[in-house]
Structure formats: C-alpha cells, structure tokens
Amino acid sequence: MGKTLAEKIWADHVVSSKEGEPDLLYIDLHLIHEVTSPQAFDGLRLAGRPVRRPDLTIATEDHNVPTLNIDKPIADPVSKLQVDTLRKNCAEFGVRIHSLGDVEQGIVHVVGPQLGITQPGMTIVCGDSHTSTHGAFGALAFGIGTSEVEHVLATQTLPLVRPKTMAINVTGKLKPGVTSKDIILAIIAKIGTGGGQGYVLEYRGEAIRALSMESRMTVCNMSIEAGARAGLIAPDEITFEYLKGKPHAPQGADWDAAVAYWKTLQSDSDAKFDKEINLNADELEPFVTWGTNPGQGLPLNAKVPNPADIADAEERGAAERALTYMGLTAGTPLKDISVDTIFLGSCTNGRIEDLRLAADILKGKKISGKVRMLVVPGSARVRLQAESEGLDKVFLDAGAEWRTAGCSMCLGMNPDQLAVGERAASTSNRNFEGRQGKGGRTHLVSPLVAAATALRGTLSSPADL
Amino acid sequence: MDKYTTHTGTVLPLRRSNVDTDQIIPAVYLKRVTKSGFEDGLFGAWRNDPEFVLNKPEFAGATVLVAGVDFGTGSSREHAVWALQNYGFKAVISSRFADIFRGNSQKAGLLTVVLPQDDVEAIWSAVEEDPKTQITVDLENKNVRYGAKTVAFVIDDYTRWRLMEGLDDIGLTMKKIDEVSAFEAKRASYKPKTLPVLS
Numbered sequence: 001m002g003k004t005l006a007e008k009i010w011a012d013h014v015v016s017s018k019e020g021e022p023d024l025l026y027i028d029l030h031l032i033h034e035v036t037s038p039q040a041f042d043g044l045r046l047a048g049r050p051v052r053r054p055d056l057t058i059a060t061e062d063h064n065v066p067t068l069n070i071d072k073p074i075a076d077p078v079s080k081l082q083v084d085t086l087r088k089n090c091a092e093f094g095v096r097i098h099s100l101g102d103v104e105q106g107i108v109h110v111v112g113p114q115l116g117i118t119q120p121g122m123t124i125v126c127g128d129s130h131t132s133t134h135g136a137f138g139a140l141a142f143g144i145g146t147s148e149v150e151h152v153l154a155t156q157t158l159p160l161v162r163p164k165t166m167a168i169n170v171t172g173k174l175k176p177g178v179t180s181k182d183i184i185l186a187i188i189a190k191i192g193t194g195g196g197q198g199y200v201l202e203y204r205g206e207a208i209r210a211l212s213m214e215s216r217m218t219v220c221n222m223s224i225e226a227g228a229r230a231g232l233i234a235p236d237e238i239t240f241e242y243l244k245g246k247p248h249a250p251q252g253a254d255w256d257a258a259v260a261y262w263k264t265l266q267s268d269s270d271a272k273f274d275k276e277i278n279l280n281a282d283e284l285e286p287f288v289t290w291g292t293n294p295g296q297g298l299p300l301n302a303k304v305p306n307p308a309d310i311a312d313a314e315e316r317g318a319a320e321r322a323l324t325y326m327g328l329t330a331g332t333p334l335k336d337i338s339v340d341t342i343f344l345g346s347c348t349n350g351r352i353e354d355l356r357l358a359a360d361i362l363k364g365k366k367i368s369g370k371v372r373m374l375v376v377p378g379s380a381r382v383r384l385q386a387e388s389e390g391l392d393k394v395f396l397d398a399g400a401e402w403r404t405a406g407c408s409m410c411l412g413m414n415p416d417q418l419a420v421g422e423r424a425a426s427t428s429n430r431n432f433e434g435r436q437g438k439g440g441r442t443h444l445v446s447p448l449v450a451a452a453t454a455l456r457g458t459l460s461s462p463a464d465l
Numbered sequence: 466m467d468k469y470t471t472h473t474g475t476v477l478p479l480r481r482s483n484v485d486t487d488q489i490i491p492a493v494y495l496k497r498v499t500k501s502g503f504e505d506g507l508f509g510a511w512r513n514d515p516e517f518v519l520n521k522p523e524f525a526g527a528t529v530l531v532a533g534v535d536f537g538t539g540s541s542r543e544h545a546v547w548a549l550q551n552y553g554f555k556a557v558i559s560s561r562f563a564d565i566f567r568g569n570s571q572k573a574g575l576l577t578v579v580l581p582q583d584d585v586e587a588i589w590s591a592v593e594e595d596p597k598t599q600i601t602v603d604l605e606n607k608n609v610r611y612g613a614k615t616v617a618f619v620i621d622d623y624t625r626w627r628l629m630e631g632l633d634d635i636g637l638t639m640k641k642i643d644e645v646s647a648f649e650a651k652r653a654s655y656k657p658k659t660l661p662v663l664s
Contacts, residue, residue, distance in 0.1 A: 229564045248657045438510055
C-alpha cells in the first residue's frame with residue numbers, strides 16, 4: 001500500500017524507532033521567539049548543555065513587541081525583559097536572531113518562508129501553535145511546548161507518536177470575493193475545533209491547487225484551530241516557483257537535487273487516509289465567526305444562530321455562553337453587526353497578498369468614522385514591499401493606522417488590544433474570549449471582508465459595497 | 466520532573482467545554498521568564514467573576530481539575546500547564562484534550578486523564594453535591610476512584626512509565642545521541658541552514 005505525504009516525511013526523519021516507544025524524529029528547522037523560549041534556555045544552562053545545531057535554529061522577536069516607536073526602548077518593562085532575555089540567550093548560545101529594527105524581523109511564520117528556509121519535505125517546529133503555517137510547502141510543521149523547545153535545542157530531535165492522517169478534499173472553484181481564509185473557516189465550522197485532534201491534515205483538490213503559496217499558508221495556518229497539530233499541502237510548481245531565488249533556497253546542482261526530491265512528495269494514489277472530508281469550493285461564501293471558538297462560524301449572509309436549535313447539549317451550552325460574551329442576539333443578520341475595530345495582520349493574513357487585497361478595496365475611499373483600523377504587516381520585509389507599492393498611502397489615506405511588524409492585536413500581548421466590550425473584525429486566527437484584549441469581542445474574517453467592513457462599519461463583503 | 470504514581474485530593478468541577486489556553490492563562494500573563502509564579506494568571510479573566518467556580522470557598526484547595534470536552538485548545542503555551550501546577554493542580558480530567566496541551570502536560574508532569582463524558586458528568590454531580598468528595602487519580606492502577614466508584618482509564622505504557630519514574634525526556638534521548646549523529650551524517654546537502662546568514 002502507498003504512503004500519504006505525511007507518512008513519507010515522517011519516515012524520512014525517523015532517527016530511531018522501537019516497539020512501544022514514540023519514534024525519535026529529526027527536526028530540520030527550529031524557529032524561536034521570545035515568549036516560549038526563556039525557560040528552555042534556562043534548562044540548557046542548568047544542565048550545562050549547548051544548542052546542538054545553532055545552524056538549524058533561528059529566532060525573531062514578534063509576540064511581545066510594540067508596533068509603534070520601535071526606535072525607542074520597549075516601554076513595558078516586563079516585555080522588555082523578555083525580549084532582552086531572548087537576545088542574551090541567542091548571543092550566549094550562538095543562535096541567529098532578527099531583532100526589532102532588523103530588516104528580517106517579523107512574525108516567525110512569515111519570516112521562515114520569505115527567507116526560503118521553509119522548504120518541502122522538512123520537519124519544522126516552533127514553540128507556537130501556528131507553526132502549521134509552514135505545511136503549505138509540504139513540510140511537516142507543528143507547534144510545541146517549552147519542554148519540547150528545550151529538547152530540540154539540546155538534541156535536534158523530538159520523541160513523537162505518529163499521528164493519524166486526514167485528507168480534506170476541496171473541489172471546485174472559489175467565487176470572486178471568496179478567499180482561502182473562507183475555505184479554512186468553513187472547514188473548521190464543519191469538523192469542529194476537536195475534529196482534527198490526533199491527525200495531520202492534508203489539503204487536496206483543485207481549489208487548493210489553484211491557491212497561491214501565501215493563500216495556502218492561510219489554510220495550513222489554521223489547521224490548529226481544527227484541532228490538528230499540523231496541516232500540509234503537497235508541493236507543486238507554484239511552490240517551486242515561490243522558493244526559487246529566495247536567500248536560503250538551494251542553488252545550482254543542489255536546486256535540481258532538491259526539486260527532484262520535492263517532486264516525490266505527494267501522497268501515493270493508493271495511499272489510505274484514516275479519514276476523508278469533502279468540501280465544495282463552488283458553494284463557499286465569505287465566512288465569519290459569531291462565537292468564541294473558531295468552529296462557531298457561518299457564511300456572512302446567515303443570521304446569528306439560535307442555541308435552542310442546536311441538538312447537542314454541550315454545543316448548545318457553549319453557544320449560549322458565546323452569545324452572552326459576544327453581546328449578540330439570536331436571529332440577528334450577521335451583516336447588521338457593527339464593529340469598532342478592524343485588525344488586518346497576523347501570521348494568518350499579514351502577508352503582502354493580504355495587504356494588496358485589502359488595499360484594493362480601500363483605494364480612494366475612507367473607512368467609516370466609527371471604526372479604527374490597524375494594519376500590521378507580518379514582517380519588516382512585507383512592510384517595505386507594501387511601501388514600495390504605495391499600499392501604506394492607500395491605508396493611511398483611507399484613515400487606517402500603518403504599523404510596524406509583529407503579532408500585535410492577534411493576541412494582544414503588546415499594547416495593541418481591544419478594550420472591554422470593543423468588537424473587532426479581525427483577519428487573525430482566534431476569537432477566544434479576551435484573546436485580543438480583556439472583554440474584547442472578535443469576529444474572524446478574510447482581508448476582503450475586513451476591508452469592506454472597515455468602509456461600512458458593519459460586517460460586510462466586497463459585494464455589499 | 467516529580468514522579469507521579471497516585472494522587473488523592475478534592476475536585477474543581479469546571480463545567481465548560483473548549484477551555485482554550487488563552488482562558489487558562491491569558492497572553493498578558495506570559496511575560497515571565499521563569500516557570501513559576503503563573504498561578505496569579507490562572508483563568509485570569511474568568512476569575513474576576515466572584516461566581517466563577519475557582520472563587521467558591523467550598524472548592525478551595527482542590528487539586529484535581531475536571532473539565533468539559535476539548536480542554537487546552539489553542540496556543541501551545543506550556544505556561545498553561547505551569548499555571549495549573551503553580552496553583553496546586555496535580556491532575557486534569559476531561560473527555561478530550563487538545564494534542565499540544567496533552568503533550569506539554571505529560572512533559573511537565575501534570576497528569577491528564579481522558580474519561581468518557583458520562584463519567585465526567587458523574588464526577589461533576591458528585592462533587593457539586595459534596596465538595597469534600599475525595600478523588601484518587603491512580604496512575605499505577607490506571608483508574609479514578611471516588612465514593613464507591615472506580616473508573617478505569619487508558620494511557621499508553623511508555624507515557625505512564627515516564628511519568629511514574631519522573632524521567633526527563635532529554636536524558637532519555639541523550640542515550641541515543643550516536644544514532645542522531647549517524648542520521649545527521651546522511652542528511653542531504655540541499656537541506657537549508659540558518660547559518661551563515663544569506664540575503
């Protein structure tokens with residue numbers, strides 16, 4: 001019997017395998033940031049261990065950093081200590097770091113791909129659950145905790161139990177105004193936040209093949225919101241084209257050898273997945289979440305659901321709680337919901353194509369007087385690219401704020417937060433209670449919906465303009 | 466890591482599903498660079514409500530958390546495990562855990578036990594009736610006992626062994642480090658390196 005893509009990559013990285021034990025898996029790339037690494041470096045120091053492969057490790061500052069006045073010291077002393085600790089640790093252990101102000105600084109999952117160090121067939125880990133983003137290249141990439149960060153620093157391996165595999169077949173063609181963000185929100189709504197638990201997801205089908213690399217990253221990014229640690233897409237010409245010429249992409253004969261290997265990275269036609277899910281892209285509409293977990297989403301044309309209509313008692317209770325927290329009434333058309341904040345950014349939708357999509361909608365227009373809009377590029381490079389295309393002017397002329405790179409309001413660790421009761425349309429990945437600031441309310445949307453909503457002040461798609 | 470064989474204590478019944486790690490410890494509390502002191506941030510937002518179960522005096526001192534389905538979803542922050550441990554919890558019972566949270570807890574020595582939702586409901590009812598109910602979470606015998614009830618749970622032998630011995634994963638892997646070196650010697654030359662810096 002053939003193998004799935006995930007099984008092939010797994011098999012290529014097994015260092016040691018023994019009955020009754022997890023496999024010991026080699027890790028090709030370890031990405032690091034300031035929040036989940038300090039305790040891991042401490043552990044190394046206590047045990048007197050070096051970083052085994054600094055040349056397979058890279059750090060950037062993203063979760064905690066301000067997106068304003070980055071030429072000045074970080075104002076919050078606790079945030080500053082965490083960032084300073086990362087700098088000190090990287091210097092002590094010889095790890096490459098891209099600090100605030102560096103042209104390669106940015107959200108860790110934006111930086112890897114743009115440097116070309118994210119490549120097909122690799123195993124990639126980071127102390128961040130959205131590491132699944134890198135799966136868009138046909139890499140097995142997943143988030144880990146701090147104990148595992150220390151383990152990878154010390155040994156460049158991880159003991160892991162082989163996950164099950166799930167195929168998600170997306171057939172058909174997306175309508176104009178519908179994006180890869182809507183695909184993944186629809187998938188999560190369909191299988192639920194626990195649906196992917198224990199699986200690696202492989203996104204397949206013509207609708208996936210038609211996506212650009214950046215759109216594929218948006219899909220894989222939110223695999224974790226479906227409960228899966230990793231999601232991946234087999235590499236193809238679009239992948240190779242994206243990688244070619246990137247700073248760390250293979251060159252010359254290495255490029256040819258790499259591409260020859262990458263072309264083998266497909267699930268075999270007779271491979272068997274543990275589970276298969278089908279979705280028709282023809283039927284998709286712009287999607288939005290109404291609740292407090294990413295599975296609580298609906299097409300924008302729908303109404304806020306009535307918990308009484310939900311058969312499952314657990315889900316009904318969760319829906320009731322969510323509506324209370326979100327301050328919503330069952331039966332309200334989603335498009336009647338007013339927001340006061342728009343967040344365009346994050347590792348989900350903070351890349352140049354996302355900014356272009358939104359800028360295209362905003363060009364020559366003004367955002368509603370009732371909303372503030374934060375545009376936070378995913379990396380310093382994305383920011384520079386956007387500025388070279390004049391997108392910053394489009395955003396500023398429309399009345400939005402143009403910031404520097406970081407995770408920002410996706411998780412509100414830095415000063416970019418919602419106030420109590422504020423409501424955001426956000427291109428990020430989590431609508432959990434308080435995620436974007438204590439008492440804040442989040443509706444997850446695509447960049448197109450975010451831009452249209454900014455103009456109208458109510459949840460809207462470009463077709464409503 | 467402390468060894469875990471069996472633990473007996475009282476229960477905090479958390480009747481909520483999809484308790485994500487942002488609820489267990491909100492991001493603003495993640496700025497510490499140590500593994501201790503996170504107890505203040507445990508359920509940081511929910512705790513503001515005096516009616517929240519963690520604030521109820523009858524459940525003070527509970528060491529076993531029993532929560533609804535899909536506990537620990539979301540962010541990979543191990544701080545969620547540390548916050549629970551720092552607060553005094555030794556074990557968490559739920560009908561389904563998120564993969565990363567479960568992995569983190571097993572690394573840090575917080576026992577996570579999966580029981581069917583019916584059993585979770587039965588424990589909730591029992592401890593709401595009598596908050597002093599003692600519960601034993603026995604890893605050695607792979608069961609949970611309270612009152613007259615004994616409920617078996619499944620855990621893989623390897624994880625059970627590691628937890629019972631309090632073993633450090635890195636130490637175990639170091640015993641195989643020659644195999645790691647042998648693997649590295651065979652890696653393809655086109656695999657990317659982060660050093661030297663190329664641009």
